[in-house]
Each structure stands twice: as structure tokens, then as C-alpha cells.
Amino acid sequence: MRCEVVAVGTELLLGQIVDTNSSWIGDRLASAGIDSFFQTKVGDNIERLTAALRQALARSDAVVVCGGLGPTQDDLTRSALARVMGVELVRDPDLVELIRAMFSSRNRRMPANNLAQADVPEGASIIEQTRGTAPGLICPVRWEGPDGEPVEKVLYAVPGVPYEMQDMLERAVLPDLRRRAGDTGAIVSRTLRTWGDSESGLAERLTPRIDELDRTGTATLAFLASGIEGIKVRVTAKAATEQEALATVEAEEAVLRDLLGDLVFGVDDETMEHAVVSLLGTAGHTLGVAESLTGGLIGARLTNVPGASRVFRGGIVSYASEVKFELLGVPEGPVVSAPAAEAMAVGARRVLGADVGLAVTGVAGPDWQDGERPGTVYVGLAFGDEVTSQLVVLPGDRERVRQFATISAVDLLRHRLLAEQRAG
Amino acid sequence: MRCEVVAVGTELLLGQIVDTNSSWIGDRLASAGIDSFFQTKVGDNIERLTAALRQALARSDAVVVCGGLGPTQDDLTRSALARVMGVELVRDPDLVELIRAMFSSRNRRMPANNLAQADVPEGASIIEQTRGTAPGLICPVRWEGPDGEPVEKVLYAVPGVPYEMQDMLERAVLPDLRRRAGDTGAIVSRTLRTWGDSESGLAERLTPRIDELDRTGTATLAFLASGIEGIKVRVTAKAATEQEALATVEAEEAVLRDLLGDLVFGVDDETMEHAVVSLLGTAGHTLGVAESLTGGLIGARLTNVPGASRVFRGGIVSYASEVKFELLGVPEGPVVSAPAAEAMAVGARRVLGADVGLAVTGVAGPDWQDGERPGTVYVGLAFGDEVTSQLVVLPGDRERVRQFATISAVDLLRHRLLAEQRAG
Numbered sequence: 001m002r003c004e005v006v007a008v009g010t011e012l013l014l015g016q017i018v019d020t021n022s023s024w025i026g027d028r029l030a031s032a033g034i035d036s037f038f039q040t041k042v043g044d045n046i047e048r049l050t051a052a053l054r055q056a057l058a059r060s061d062a063v064v065v066c067g068g069l070g071p072t073q074d075d076l077t078r079s080a081l082a083r084v085m086g087v088e089l090v091r092d093p094d095l096v097e098l099i100r101a102m103f104s105s106r107n108r109r110m111p112a113n114n115l116a117q118a119d120v121p122e123g124a125s126i127i128e129q130t131r132g133t134a135p136g137l138i139c140p141v142r143w144e145g146p147d148g149e150p151v152e153k154v155l156y157a158v159p160g161v162p163y164e165m166q167d168m169l170e171r172a173v174l175p176d177l178r179r180r181a182g183d184t185g186a187i188v189s190r191t192l193r194t195w196g197d198s199e200s201g202l203a204e205r206l207t208p209r210i211d212e213l214d215r216t217g218t219a220t221l222a223f224l225a226s227g228i229e230g231i232k233v234r235v236t237a238k239a240a241t242e243q244e245a246l247a248t249v250e251a252e253e254a255v256l257r258d259l260l261g262d263l264v265f266g267v268d269d270e271t272m273e274h275a276v277v278s279l280l281g282t283a284g285h286t287l288g289v290a291e292s293l294t295g296g297l298i299g300a301r302l303t304n305v306p307g308a309s310r311v312f313r314g315g316i317v318s319y320a321s322e323v324k325f326e327l328l329g330v331p332e333g334p335v336v337s338a339p340a341a342e343a344m345a346v347g348a349r350r351v352l353g354a355d356v357g358l359a360v361t362g363v364a365g366p367d368w369q370d371g372e373r374p375g376t377v378y379v380g381l382a383f384g385d386e387v388t389s390q391l392v393v394l395p396g397d398r399e400r401v402r403q404f405a406t407i408s409a410v411d412l413l414r415h416r417l418l419a420e421q422r423a424g
Numbered sequence: 425m426r427c428e429v430v431a432v433g434t435e436l437l438l439g440q441i442v443d444t445n446s447s448w449i450g451d452r453l454a455s456a457g458i459d460s461f462f463q464t465k466v467g468d469n470i471e472r473l474t475a476a477l478r479q480a481l482a483r484s485d486a487v488v489v490c491g492g493l494g495p496t497q498d499d500l501t502r503s504a505l506a507r508v509m510g511v512e513l514v515r516d517p518d519l520v521e522l523i524r525a526m527f528s529s530r531n532r533r534m535p536a537n538n539l540a541q542a543d544v545p546e547g548a549s550i551i552e553q554t555r556g557t558a559p560g561l562i563c564p565v566r567w568e569g570p571d572g573e574p575v576e577k578v579l580y581a582v583p584g585v586p587y588e589m590q591d592m593l594e595r596a597v598l599p600d601l602r603r604r605a606g607d608t609g610a611i612v613s614r615t616l617r618t619w620g621d622s623e624s625g626l627a628e629r630l631t632p633r634i635d636e637l638d639r640t641g642t643a644t645l646a647f648l649a650s651g652i653e654g655i656k657v658r659v660t661a662k663a664a665t666e667q668e669a670l671a672t673v674e675a676e677e678a679v680l681r682d683l684l685g686d687l688v689f690g691v692d693d694e695t696m697e698h699a700v701v702s703l704l705g706t707a708g709h710t711l712g713v714a715e716s717l718t719g720g721l722i723g724a725r726l727t728n729v730p731g732a733s734r735v736f737r738g739g740i741v742s743y744a745s746e747v748k749f750e751l752l753g754v755p756e757g758p759v760v761s762a763p764a765a766e767a768m769a770v771g772a773r774r775v776l777g778a779d780v781g782l783a784v785t786g787v788a789g790p791d792w793q794d795g796e797r798p799g800t801v802y803v804g805l806a807f808g809d810e811v812t813s814q815l816v817v818l819p820g821d822r823e824r825v826r827q828f829a830t831i832s833a834v835d836l837l838r839h840r841l842l843a844e845q846r847a848g
Contacts, residue, residue: 013460015451016648020442022465027439036437037472039465041446048461055479224440289741295727296720299741303719306790306822314747317713317723317739319732323776352747366730398730 001181002035002060006052008068008077009160010043021066021165031189031236032174034181044068049080057084057143057153062177064169067160069134071114077157078119081139084155087122091115095126095135102133127158127172134159136168138176154180187238188245192256194263195230195272195411199223202231205259219252228403229271233260262418265411272410273301273308279417280311280356287413288352289315290328290344290359292335293377297406298360313354318344324361327351334370336362338389341380345389349382357382360409364398374398377405379412383420425605426459426484430476432492432501433584434467445490445589455613455660456598458605468492473504481508481567481577486601488593491584493558495538501581502543505563508579511546515539519550519559526557551582551596558583560592562600578604611662612669616680618687619654619696619835623647626655629683643676652827653695657684686842689835696834697725697732703841704735704780711837712776713739714752714768714783716759717801721830722784737778742768748785751775758794760786762813765804769813773806781806784833788822798822801829803836807844 005022012019022039029036038059042052049068056063068077082089095118103110117134120126127136137157145151156173158165178187194202202223203210213219224232233256237248257264265275280287289298299315302308316328324330328347330340341361349357358381365374375394381387390412394404429446436443446463453460462483466476473492480487492501506513519542527534541558544550551560561581569575580597582589602611618626626647627634637643648656657680661672681688689699704711713722723739726732740752748754752771754764765785773781782805789798799818805811814836818828 012447013450013463014454015447015449018442018444018447023436023439023442025439026437030438037467037469038476039437041463043461045461052462286744291720291723293727294724295732295736296715296723296739296741299715299720299743300718300724300826303717303741303743303788303826304823308719309743312719312743314743315720315739315741317720317727317741319723319727319736319738320710320776323738326777327775351751352744353750364727399728402724402727 001033001062001177001183002037003029003062003064003177004036004056004060005029005039005064005066006049006056007039007041007066007160008044008049009041010045010074012041012067013043021160021162024162024166025064025066025169028169028174029177031234032178032187033183033238034177044074044076046076046080046083049076050083053080053084053155057141057155060153062154062156062180064156064158064173066158066165069117069136069157069159071111071116071133073113075116078116078121078137081124081137081155081157082121085121085123085139085141089119090122092118092120092126095120099133127156127168129159129164129168130171131167132159132161132164134164136172138172185238185240186242186245187236188242188249189234189236190249190253191224191268192233192235192253192260192264193230193266193268193270193272194233194260195265195407196263197231199225199231202233202260202263206233206256209255209259213252219248221256228400228407230265230407262415265414271301271304272407272414273305276410276414276417277302277305277308277311279414279421283417283420285356285417286311286313286354287356287358288313288348288354289409290324290348290357290380291315291317292319292324292344292359292361293364294360294402294406294409295319297402298358298409301406301410313352316348316351336370336372336376336378338378338380338391341378341389342382342387343380345380345382346387356413358409358413360405362394362401362405364401364405366398375401377401377408379405379409381412381416383416425457425486425601425607426461427453427486427488427601428460428480428484429453429463429488429490430473430480431463431465431490431584432468432473433465434469434498436465436491437467445584445586448586448590449488449490449593452593452598453601455658456602456611457607457662458601468498468500470500470504470507473500474507477504477508477579481565481579484577486578486580486604488580488582488597490582490589493541493560493581493583495535495540495557497537499540502540502545502561505548505561505579505581506545509545509547509563509565513543514546516542516544516550519544523557551580551592553583553588553592554595555591556583556585556588558588560596562596609662609664610666610669611660612666612673613658613660614673614677615648615692616657616659616677616684616688617654617690617692617694617696618657618684619689619831620687621655623649623655626657626684626687630657630680633679633683637676643672645680652824652831654689654831686839689838695725695728696831696838697729700834700838700841701726701729701732701735703838703845707841707844709780709841710735710737710778711780711782712737712772712778713833714748714772714781714804715739715741716743716748716768716783716785717788718784718826718830718833719743721826722782722833725830725834737776740772740775760794760796760800760802762802762804762815765802765813766806766811767804769804769806770811780837782833782837784829786818786825786829788825788829790822799825801825801832803829803833805836805840807840
């Protein structure tokens with residue numbers, strides 16, 4: 001089964017919007033075992049859109065068309081689909097009612113052109129909207145096979161708004177595609193998120209397991225490098241039922257967690273900051289941070305988590321050395337150093353009335369500081385009676401050094417909290 | 425002149441990397457007055473890559489191929505170009521020398537397959553690398569015109585690494601394309617960056633000017649909405665010489681600055697934080713901030729600017745109310761309020777030993793706080809003898825409210841600094 005993606009919109013070609021939808025769809029298709037060999041961007045032009053759809057159908061069994069379903073004259077996807085199918089657009093009375101009802105429930109006057117969204121190519125079926133106004137479409141197309149025999153191909157139209165598109169893809173497009181592929185089983189994926197080892201390091205740890213899975217075919221593993229979000233390891237299992245596939249994934253997760261240990265900080269959408277906020281909550285600790293080169297990034301990440309206020313007291317951004325000395329009580333001397341990082345952690349805990357203190361000091365660059373090169377970073381931790389620090393040497397430009405310093409600090413705290421949890 | 429973009433790499437189709445290169449190229453082509461009607465992603469497969477290139481050449485005069493120029497077996501762009509051109513690959517002795525020299529200057533052993541990067545389709549010319557190892561290529565292709573007559577089209581190959589690609593595109597590809605288009609003049613663009621009005625608001629302010637430019641044809645304006653980076657207004661002028669085009673752009677910039685006033689915070693790559701750090705430096709002020717819902721984002725943005733330490737003393741992330749009361753001296757009471765924001769600004773200035781204090785307090789959501797709905801934000805400013813605050817009501821989810829609160833606060837300070845500068 002081959003499925004292409006066609007993203008529609010002149011703004012995509014002009015670079016005003018980056019087409020992230022095709023990438024997202026490509027990832028989901030791959031997980032479902034469906035090949036996607038070409039992805040095309042085309043502007044809001046009926047001739048070129050129609051040509052792009054025909055071209056894609058000639059090469060593949062199915063096409064997901066993304067965007068161009070809005071109510072304006074620029075939104076040409078419905079007309080292009082009708083042309084490719086060789087049918088007329090007909091106004092669907094149920095959709096008309098739905099759109100009218102939506103506007104009146106919001107007490108808004110409905111512009112007449114909004115009814116264009118109720119136009120459907122004859123023979124198409126509708127993917128209901130749950131998050132916006134434009135319905136999606138499933139359009140079967142009669143096509144000529146390699147020996148002139150008739151074959152059925154299919155066009156799916158989904159909105160360009162990412163969260164509307166994603167919902168329709170998961171709910172309607174992927175199940176329909178898999179049914180057409182004769183793939184009646186279920187597919188379940190889970191992503192383990194790791195921090196602290198390279199992609200090749202993870203591959204080395206997991207090679208025997210990957211070889212075993214290759215032999216048994218019970219599940220597949222894929223690595224996704226995700227920059228400051230770490231490296232993701234995705235487990236995918238196919239089985240006759242959802243329950244069975246889920247059981248396989250869960251068993252595999254347990255095996256991988258044994259092999260990877262504390263490198264795994266979360267699953268699926270769980271970020272590093274979720275992990276740490278949750279560990280702090282479980283342990284009943286409160287946290288205060290002191291930041292130098294990161295300028296507030298540690299606080300900003302931790303407070304991404306709704307409810308962080310239960311454990312996060314606050315932070316001191318001690319960018320000027322005098323703030324380190326006067327407010328945090330760091331002894332005068334070089335501020336890019338282990339003693340400074342430790343004193344900052346102790347100071348943050350005291351000044352902010354927290355019971356754990358985390359601190360980071362270092363050189364973001366581009367210039368050297370205190371005789372230290374850019375990328376030199378000390379993380380300090382005040383945890384109970386223990387005051388420790390760690391030197392990390394980070395690659396990259398100013399922005400990367402700051403981001404990596406942030407996650408390195410948060411990850412150090414995570415490891416300490418895990419150790420405490422284990423010690424009981 | 426029509427030019428398509430073909431981005432090469434299986435990782436693009438799988439969604440492991442988002443193809444931002446094509447968007448960037450699309451933007452640059454549009455600025456140069458070159459149409460780009462299709463952009464295609466294709467995997468590391470010689471048959472499909474060759475087919476994609478032929479297809480693109482059939483529809484357009486030129487194609488930029490991005491990626492697949494590395495030294496590994498997956499890097500197939502050179503072979504595909506030779507196929508489409510109907511020629512052989514020949515090893516270029518100068519390139520061999522260059523690649524050898526680069527490895528030996530870094531004291532690294534050169535893997536033999538690196539010499540594949542010296543292979544060039546016969547008849548192609550080389551775009552020198554200034555930032556990496558893979559050279560780019562300009563490949564003329566004989567093609568058949570609509571009436572069977574021979575026409576010359578062109579394929580450009582550039583690396584997939586964005587900063588290598590961008591350099592080659594600006595330095596070699598765009599000038600060559602414009603020469604082929606018979607476009608001998610120069611094009612100069614400049615982007616004015618604005619904050620504080622909507623796209624439709626800006627359009628209204630500029631309508632008479634846009635109408636005038638439409639009549640005179642001296643320059644064109646384009647709007648680019650850029651989320652928390654504000655809205656960009658790009659001026660583009662074409663003229664016989666670079667000098668002349670630049671003079672037109674500069675004259676137009678002056679007209680636009682008159683119309684937009686302080687909405688303009690910078691030009692081209694200048695961010696809001698650059699503007700404020702620079703204004704603080706000129707005025708000889710130092711800044712201390714106090715942040716609540718933004719959790720450190722204001723400090724993190726300001727310290728994005730190298731050299732921020734000259735003006736930025738630091739920040740207090742007073743996430744817990746007690747930190748506001750005890751460290752910053754905010755009077756007990758509702759902390760999402762104008763008096764709290766003002767007291768935070770005064771407290772930040774005092775505690776951090778700065779002469780300007782900026783503070784932000786509010787509700788990021790998803791829950792209400794102190795009887796206030798998510799999006800309710802107070803910005804406080806302590807500036808000389810003046811202590812003021814401003815209520816802003818922001819739309820969107822937690823992440824957007826935090827980001828908009830950050831830029832709203834920094835922008836408020838910018839306006840105060842501009843007023844001071846003007847008062848002399």
C-alpha cells in the first residue's frame with residue numbers, strides 16, 4: 001500500500017508557513033506500515049492542484065490532501081477532487097444544517113460562502129469534524145490499472161489546521177487505509193523518551209534485543225533523535241486485536257526499561273520537566289533554582305507543567321556576579337566553578353524557602369569567561385545534607401549550550417530523585 | 425521563470441526531520457521574482473529521485489535539489505543528476521585535492537568513500553563549499569521545448585545542511601537563476617519587524633502607501649505574520665544596480681517608519697530582545713526583572729543576546745506567593761493585580777541592585793487564579809520615580825499566554841525607553 005501526501009497552499013510555497021503536516025502524516029503512515037514515497041506542496045491553483053492529485057494517484061494507491069477546505073475562493077480542494085473523480089459537487093443538506101447550527105450556537109452571523117464547506121463530490125463520504133468547521137472527505141476514484149483493468153484508488157481530504165488534521169487522520173484516514181490494505185489487525189505504538197546517551201550508544205545497548213525482535217517479529221524498534229528533547233525509542237507491535245498489540249508493547253516496554261534503566265525519563269508526550277515535577281511531588285519536596293548562563297530557561301521549562309506551583313517555589317537569575325555574591329551568598333572568586341555552583345544551589349534553597357536547590361553556572365559564549373571556554377558548565381545541587389556539583393562540557397553555539405545546560409541540570413535532579421525513591 | 429524545489433531524504437518522508445529548506449528556498453525565490461509552483465520531497469531511492477527530477481524539469485525551467493550530496497551510499501543526488509543529464513560522473517581532481525587537504529588540515533584520516541563527493545556529472549560546474557565538504561553543482565540540461573525545439577534548463581544541487589544550503593543559494597544559485605531569467609538588475613529586500621498591531625491593522629495603516637507603490641512600481645511590500653516574533657513587513661526593490669535598489673529600500677524604510685512609528689522594533693534579524701538590550705545600553709540603565717507566570721522566559725529571552733550582561737542584572741522568578749511577599753516585598757493580597765505587579769517591579773529593582781525594574785504577574789491557565797481568568801496579565805514597571813502597571817488580556821492556551829506575556833512586558837519597557845530617549 002502506497003500513500004502520498006499533497007499539501008495545499010500558496011503560503012507553503014512562499015515559505016510563510018512551514019509544512020509540518022506532511023511530516024506528521026509521514027510519521028503516522030510509516031507506523032501503520034504504509035509506504036509514502038513522495039510528498040508534494042502545491043499552491044492555491046485549480047489546474048496545478050488537479051495535476052498534482054492525478055500525478056500522485058498515478059504513482060500510489062492513496063493520497064492524503066491537506067488544506068484548501070476552508071470557505072474562501074482560495075479553497076479549491078473540493079473542486080479539484082470532483083474533477084479528478086469526474087463528478088459534480090453537490091451540497092449536502094446535513095452539512096448545511098450542521099454549519100448553520102454551529103454559527104447560531106456561537107451567536108454569530110454565518111457568511112453565505114461558509115456553505116461552500118457543505119459541498120461534497122458525488123460518491124464521497126464525509127469525515128465528521130469534531131474540532132472545527134470544515135468536514136473531511138473520503139473520495140473513492142476509479143483508476144486504470146497497469147493492464148488497463150479498473151482499480152479503486154482513494155483520495156482523503158483533511159483540513160490544514162494541524163490539530164483538526166491530526167484528529168481526522170487518526171480517527172478516519174488511517175483506519176480506512178489499513179482496511180483497504182487488507183490489514184485487519186491492530187497497531188499499537190509507544191515511545192520511550194531517553195536522555196543521557198547518544199543514538200549510537202542506545203543502538204549498542206539495544207542491538208541484541210533488536211536482533212531478537214528481527215527474528216521473532218513480535219515488535220519493531222525505531223530511534224528518533226529529537227535534539228534537546230533527547231532520543232526517542234519507539235516500539236510498534238501489530239496483532240490481531242488492539243488488546244494483544246498493547247500487551248506486546250507493554251511487555252516490550254518492560255524489557256527496554258530493564259536495558260535502558262534511568263535513561264528513560266518518560267513515555268509518549270511526557271517531557272523531562274513533567275518527570276521532575278512529578279518526582280518532586282511524590283517525594284513531597286519543593287524546589288528553588290539559581291541560574292546564570294541559562295537566564296531563566298530552567299524555571300521556564302519547569303513552569304511549562306500545569307500545576308508546577310505545588311513543587312516549584314521559584315528561581316533567582318543571578319546573571320551579574322554581584323547578584324551571586326550578595327543575594328545568593330556565593331564566596332567572591334571565579335563564578336564559573338564547582339564551588340560557585342554549589343553555593344548558588346544552597347543560596348537558592350535558602351532565599352526561596354525550598355528544600356531542594358538546583359543551580360547552573362557556566363559560559364554560554366561566544367566569548368570565554370574566567371579563563372573557561374564556551375560550553376563549560378557546572379551544575380550544583382543542594383539535596384538534604386548533600387551539596388554536590390557536576391562539570392558538563394557542552395558542544396554548539398550559545399543557544400545550544402544554554403538549552404543543553406538547562407536539560408542537563410534538570411536531568412541531574414531527576415537522577416537524584418530516583419536514587420532517593422529507590423533508597424526508600 | 426519557474427523553479428521547483430526537490431528535497432531529498434527518506435528521513436523527510438518519515439517525518440524524522442521537517443523540511444524547512446524548501447520553505448526557506450521558496451521565500452528567497454519569491455523575493456527574487458521567480459515562481460515556484462511545486463515542491464517535492466522524495467526518499468533516498470535512485471529511480472524515484474530521477475523520476476522526481478524529470479517530472480520537475482518537465483513543468484519548470486529550473487530545479488533546486490536539496491540534499492543527498494554526502495559521502496555515503498544513501499547519497500544519490502550526483503548519480504540522479506548524471507542520469508537526467510544523460511552523462512557520466514567524472515572525478516574532479518581539484519575537488520579530490522580540496523577534500524584531501526581539508527581532512528589533513530584537521531588531522532583526520534579520510535575514509536575512501538569521501539572521494540565520492542568529488543564526482544561531478546560531465547558538463548556540470550561546481551559551486552564551491554565555504555562551510556562544509558560537499559560542493560554544490562550547476563547542471564545544464566538539454567530539454568525538448570513545447571514544439572520539439574531544444575531548450576536549456578538547469579538543475580542546481582545544494583547540500584541538505586541548512587546553513588551550507590543557504591550560503592550556496594544566495595551566493596551562486598539565485599544570481600545564476602536571475603541571469604538565466606534575463607534579469608540583469610539587482611534586488612534588495614529589508615524586513616521591518618513590528619509588534620503591537622494586527623496584520624489587518626498594519627494593512628489599514630499602509631493601504632494608501634501600498635496603493636501608491638502599486639501605481640509607481642518603485643517597491644513592493646509583503647506582510648509575514650510570525651507569531652510571538654510579531655508581524656514582519658518586507659520591502660523589496662528592483663533596480664539596475666544594487667546601489668540604486670538599496671537607495672529605494674532605504675527611502676521606503678523611512679516612509680514606513682513614519683507611518684508605523686514605534687511599532688517597528690527592529691530590522692531583518694534584530695529581535696525584540698536585541699532592541700531592548702541595545703536601548704538599555706544606550707541609556708546606561710541596568711535592568712532587574714520579577715516574573716511569575718512566565719517562570720523565567722523574560723530573563724531567558726533577554727539573555728539570548730550576547731553581551732546582555734552589560735545591562736541585565738538578573739531576575740527573580742517568584743512563582744510561589746510567599747516569594748513575592750518575603751523576597752520582593754509585595755503586600756499580602758491578591759497577587760494577580762496591578763499593585764502586586766508594581767510592587768514586584770520595585771522589589772526586583774531593589775533586590776537585584778538595578779535601576780529599572782520590570783515585572784509580570786498573571787494567570788497562565790488552564791485554571792483560574794484569584795478570581796481571574798487565564799490570560800489576565802499585569803505588567804509592572806519601576807522606571808526612575810515612576811512606578812506604573814498595565815493590564816493585558818491575552819488569548820490562547822498556557823504556552824501562548826506565557827509567550828505573549830513575555831513579549832508584552834519587554835515591549836512595554838521598549839516603549840518607555842524610547843519615550844525617555846525622545847525626552848532627551
